[in-house]
Every structure is written in C-alpha cells, then in structure tokens.
Amino acid sequence: MTLFFFILGLLVGIAILLWNRYALKSQLKNVLTASPDTEDLLGSLPTISLIKREILYLKQECDRQQQELQLRQESLDHAPIAYLRVDEENQLLWCNQKAQELLQIDRWKPGQIRLFLELVRSYELDQLIEQTRQTQTPQINEWVFYPITYAPQNITIENYQTKRPIAASIALKGFSYPLSQGQIEVFIENQQPLIELSRSRDRAFSDLTHELRTPLTSISLVSERLQTRLQEPERRWVEQMLKETRRLISLVKDWLDLSQLEENPYQTLSRQPLQLREVILSTWQILDPLAQQKQINLNYQGLNELEFLGDHSRLMQVFINLLDNSIKHSPPNTEITIYGTINPENNAIEINILDEGEGFLETDLPHIFDRLYRGDPSRTRQGSPEQSLHKGSGLGLAIAQEIIHAHGGTIIAQNHPDTGGAWTQIILPVEI
Numbered sequence: 001m002t003l004f005f006f007i008l009g010l011l012v013g014i015a016i017l018l019w020n021r022y023a024l025k026s027q028l029k030n031v032l033t034a035s036p037d038t039e040d041l042l043g044s045l046p047t048i049s050l051i052k053r054e055i056l057y058l059k060q061e062c063d064r065q066q067q068e069l070q071l072r073q074e075s076l077d078h079a080p081i082a083y084l085r086v087d088e089e090n091q092l093l094w095c096n097q098k099a100q101e102l103l104q105i106d107r108w109k110p111g112q113i114r115l116f117l118e119l120v121r122s123y124e125l126d127q128l129i130e131q132t133r134q135t136q137t138p139q140i141n142e143w144v145f146y147p148i149t150y151a152p153q154n155i156t157i158e159n160y161q162t163k164r165p166i167a168a169s170i171a172l173k174g175f176s177y178p179l180s181q182g183q184i185e186v187f188i189e190n191q192q193p194l195i196e197l198s199r200s201r202d203r204a205f206s207d208l209t210h211e212l213r214t215p216l217t218s219i220s221l222v223s224e225r226l227q228t229r230l231q232e233p234e235r236r237w238v239e240q241m242l243k244e245t246r247r248l249i250s251l252v253k254d255w256l257d258l259s260q261l262e263e264n265p266y267q268t269l270s271r272q273p274l275q276l277r278e279v280i281l282s283t284w285q286i287l288d289p290l291a292q293q294k295q296i297n298l299n300y301q302g303l304n305e306l307e308f309l310g311d312h313s314r315l316m317q318v319f320i321n322l323l324d325n326s327i328k329h330s331p332p333n334t335e336i337t338i339y340g341t342i343n344p345e346n347n348a349i350e351i352n353i354l355d356e357g358e359g360f361l362e363t364d365l366p367h368i369f370d371r372l373y374r375g376d377p378s379r380t381r382q383g384s385p386e387q388s389l390h391k392g393s394g395l396g397l398a399i400a401q402e403i404i405h406a407h408g409g410t411i412i413a414q415n416h417p418d419t420g421g422a423w424t425q426i427i428l429p430v431e432i
Contacts, residue, residue: 088182
C-alpha cells in the first residue's frame with residue numbers, strides 16, 4: 001500500500017514537472033519574441049541559454065536602432081531645410097543646424113529640453129504648431145520672421161548705456177506634421193533668396209521699362225505728325241502704329257507705377273480725409289459713358305457719411321480698374337451694386353462690389369491680382385476703345401491690390417454664393 005502511494009506521488013510529481021516545463025516553454029514562446037529563431041530552439045536549448053540569446057539579440061537590435069537614429073539625425077542636421085520637433089508642452093526636443101541658424105537659436109544644445117517660445121519669438125510659428133496640434137492634420141503657412149539682434153555699437157541716452165535691437169526680416173514657409181504623443185515636427189524653408197531674386201528681376205525690368213519711355217514717346221510724337229500728312233492707306237498704318245505705341249507707353253507707365261508702389265508704398269500716398277460715397281460717385285462719372293452703352297446703372301448702398309483717410313487719386317484708380325471690369329462683364333440692362341459698412345470689431349471699412357455677370361472662373365480666382373495674368377478674356381482690360389474707357393496694360397488689378405495694401409487694407413476677389421456674380425471686397429482701416 002505504501003509502495004502504491006509512493007508510485008502515485010512520483011507520477012503526480014512527474015506530471016506536474018512536465019506541465020510546468022510545458023507552461024514555461026509556452027511563456028518563453030510568448031515572451032522571447034524578438035529573435036526570429038527562438039521558437040525553433042525552444043526544445044533544444046536550456047532556458048538560461050535562450051534568455052541570454054534573447055538579451056544579446058535585443059542589445060544588438062537596440063544598438064542598430066540607435067545607429068539608425070543617429071544617422072537620420074545627422075542627415076537632418078546637414079539638410080538644407082530647417083527642421084525642429086516639439087513635445088505636447090511646446091518644449092523643443094531637437095532641431096538641426098539649419099534651424100539654429102535660420103531662427104537664431106543660440107541658447108539650446110542637443111539633449112536639452114527648453115520651452116520653444118523662450119528660444120524663438122515667432123507668433124506665426126507658434127500658431128502653426130498649435131493649429132497642427134488642434135486639427136491633427138498637416139499645415140502650411142508663410143510669414144515674415146524678425147529675428148532680434150543687437151547693434152555692435154552702444155548708444156548713450158542721458159548717460160545710460162543701452163543696445164538698440166535690429167530686426168532683419170526673413171520670409172519663411174513652414175510645413176508642420178502631427179506626431180504621436182502630442183509631438184509636432186516642422187520643416188521651414190527660407191524664402192528670402194527667392195524674394196530677393198524676384199526683387200532684383202523686377203528692378204532690372206523696371207530699369208528697362210524706364211529706358212523705353214523716351215524712345216516710345218518719340219515714336220508717338222513722330223506718328224502724330226505723320227498722321228496729318230499722309231493719305232490712305234499709309235495713314236491707316238500710322239494710326240495702327242500710334243495705337244500700339246500708346247498701348248506700350250501705358251504698359252511702361254503702369255509697370256513703373258507698380259514698381260514704385262512696391263518699393264515705397266507709403267511714400268507714394270497723399271492721405272487726406274475722404275468720403276467713400278464721393279470717391280465712388282466721382283469714379284462712376286468717368287465710367288458713365290461706357291455704362292450707358294449697356295444700360296448699366298450703379299446702385300450705391302451704405303452710409304452717406306463714411307469718412308476715412310486715403311489718397312483720393314489712388315483710390316479712384318482702384319475703383320476705375322474694378323468698375324471698368326465689372327461693366328464689361330455685366331449683361332445689358334443690369335446694375336452694379338456697391339455697399340460700404342464699418343466693421344466695429346476691427347474699425348475698418350468694408351466695400352463690396354457686386355455685378356450680375358457670370359463671375360470669375362474658379363481657375364482664375366487665385367491669380368486675379370497677379371501681374372499680366374490672362375484668364376477669362378471678359379475679365380481682362382484688353383479690348384477696343386469702344387469696349388473700355390481705360391485701355392489695358394494687364395497690370396490694372398495688380399496696381400489696385402498694391403494701392404489697397406499701401407493703405408493698410410486687403411482686397412479679395414470671389415464669386416457671390418447666392419447670385420454667382422463677381423464679388424470684390426475691399427477692407428480699409430478708418431485711420432492709418
């Protein structure tokens with residue numbers, strides 16, 4: 001009887017041992033998953049050897065990942081575009097050398113975690129990061145960055161030594177992407193070289209157009225003299241030459257005007273108190289002969305006493321360009337509506353110009369105010385004298401935009417959501 005219980009206990013012990021060994025192998029199979037051949041070696045190697053192999057493999061894999069991370073950081077560090085990454089609390093985790101140079105980050109070293117706003121004072125960049133975090137979608141933004149440096153010389157003011165900050169603007173374009181755990185990465189392009197190249201090109205073109213004024217004026221004067229002395233068909237040829245010469249003179253004048261507005265926008269304005277209604281009605285009187293040909297009326301709505309500071313002749317130039325296009329694009333026997341209001345939130349005048357035409361083409365809308373852009377032919381200023389009182393150079397809308405910007409305002413072209421007609425909105429500050 002004792003032998004029976006001994007054998008039974010031995011069998012139970014062996015069964016428990018086999019079960020524990022099976023359970024251990026099952027656990028090892030679930031735990032030791034890093035190495036690809038662990039499952040094949042479970043039955044042939046001791047447990048300690050399997051664990052050692054797994055630890056060795058994990059160490060090698062960790063070293064490989066660390067080398068790969070270091071290689072990627074070195075690649076980003078030598079990249080020609082700035083890169084930075086912040087955590088959920090807007091602390092700078094890492095940035096490359098280009099970002100340090102572009103944003104003048106001189107109080108940060110790799111491995112440090114500093115609040116980003118302490119290192120870079122850029123409201124636009126901070127908003128880009130915050131918007132990306134809130135929407136969890138990639139964002140793109142362009143802005144002008146003013147890094148603060150200091151003049152090498154000291155300035156004495158009443159025996160007080162101080163340094164004068166100097167702001168050198170840099171045009172930037174940022175691309176932000178959301179990462180896990182609330183982190184945001186941002187790629188930043190330096191757009192300043194492109195802007196400088198564009199300015200250099202415009203200056204060269206402006207110099208060229210300036211040189212063209214004298215010979216074109218001479219050709220125009222000679223053509224006018226010949227026009228009275230020739231007979232047909234030579235007279236008709238001279239008339240055509242005179243017409244094209246005047247068109248080139250208008251193009252040169254408009255281009256020089258646009259260049260001057262871009263270079264010195266505020267110096268080209270002569271501000272005085274103006275009444276919006278008076279400016280618009282004065283403009284309409286100039287265009288009234290053209291409007292009468294199509295029986296188009298002006299419907300002005302808004303406050304009669306709407307005063308603001310502005311340049312009278314420049315703003316009339318804006319409204320001539322806009323209303324001239326509206327008249328040409330409007331069907332006969334319709335009206336053009338203009339209404340002006342004051343937005344109390346930003347203390348600005350909102351001027352809306354609506355016609356009853358077919359509106360702008362969607363493909364043209366992003367380029368309406370670009371120089372020499374040719375979109376919908378009915379929206380350009382080309383045409384015969386019978387079609388327009390103001391013969392076009394293709395720069396009218398670009399000049400209008402620059403004039404509004406010089407006044408500190410904005411201009412937007414769109415299609416009205418209800419009528420489908422062209423809708424131009426101008427926003428001007430009441431005081432500058």
